[in-house]
Amino acid sequence: MTGSTDIPMPIEDADLARHAAKMAKKKAARDRMMAGKDDEKGLIIVHTGAGKGKSSSGFGMILRCIAHGMPCAVVQFIKGAWDTGERRLIEANFADLCQFHAMGEGFTWETQDKARDIAAARRGWDKAKSLILNPEIRFVLLDEINIALRYDYLDLDEVLTFLRDQKPPLTHVCLTGRNAGEALIGAADLVTEMTLVKHPFRSGIKGQPGVEF
Numbered sequence: 628m629t630g631s632t633d634i635p636m637p638i639e640d641a642d643l644a645r646h647a648a649k650m651a652k653k654k655a656a657r658d659r660m661m662a663g664k665d666d667e668k669g670l671i672i673v674h675t676g677a678g679k680g681k682s683s684s685g686f687g688m689i690l691r692c693i694a695h696g697m698p699c700a701v702v703q704f705i706k707g708a709w710d711t712g713e714r715r716l717i718e719a720n721f722a723d724l725c726q727f728h729a730m731g732e733g734f735t736w737e738t739q740d741k742a743r744d745i746a747a748a749r750r751g752w753d754k755a756k757s758l759i760l761n762p763e764i765r766f767v768l769l770d771e772i773n774i775a776l777r778y779d780y781l782d783l784d785e786v787l788t789f790l791r792d793q794k795p796p797l798t799h800v801c802l803t804g805r806n807a808g809e810a811l812i813g814a815a816d817l818v819t820e821m822t823l824v825k826h827p828f829r830s831g832i833k834g835q836p837g838v839e840f
Contacts, residue, residue: 773804
């Protein structure tokens with residue numbers, strides 16, 4: 628009587644082998660996909676939506692630029708009067724790589740002066756244009772500009788035309804704030820919408836250092 632010389636593979640080893648084969652196929656597909664993507668482009672990035680994290684994500688990109696030694700800049704359109712952690716960190720430690728311009732005077736319900744809000748937004752946009760046009764700056768964060776656009780403190784067509792026609796080809800620009808317009812979303816290369824699922828403010832908890840600012 629002759630028996631099979633094949634020794635059954637233990638179940639754990641069989642699972643590992645199946646996993647390895649699956650990952651090998653996935654890697655091959657991924658490599659094929661990446662092989663055709665070698666272009667570089669300065670991106671128009673939009674972070675919008677009702678959920679928390681729009682500015683936080685933008686500042687995460689700023690820190691990445693700093694880590695890569697890439698000159699960058701921040702223009703804040705609303706939170707200019709706020710003493711934020713990111714502003715402290717950047718101005719105290721990375722001012723040589725990142726310009727920080729707090730141009731806003733608070734939310735419109737705080738100033739209660741539309742003409743003043745429009746003037747502040749215009750100053751912010753003028754500063755933003757000069758930074759974007761600076762050939763040494765690679766990334767510009769326009770924090771909460773979407774709010775200024777929503778209230779018509781800035782003309783959306785003017786902003787889009789500038790980004791399309793005058794932004795240097797390899798300069799990245801990130802625009803944050805809820806209620807981004809459809810035209811802006813259509814013009815952007817990368818759009819992320821933060822979805823509100825749950826927020827402590829609704830339970831009576833105020834904004835706290837390290838989490839909100």
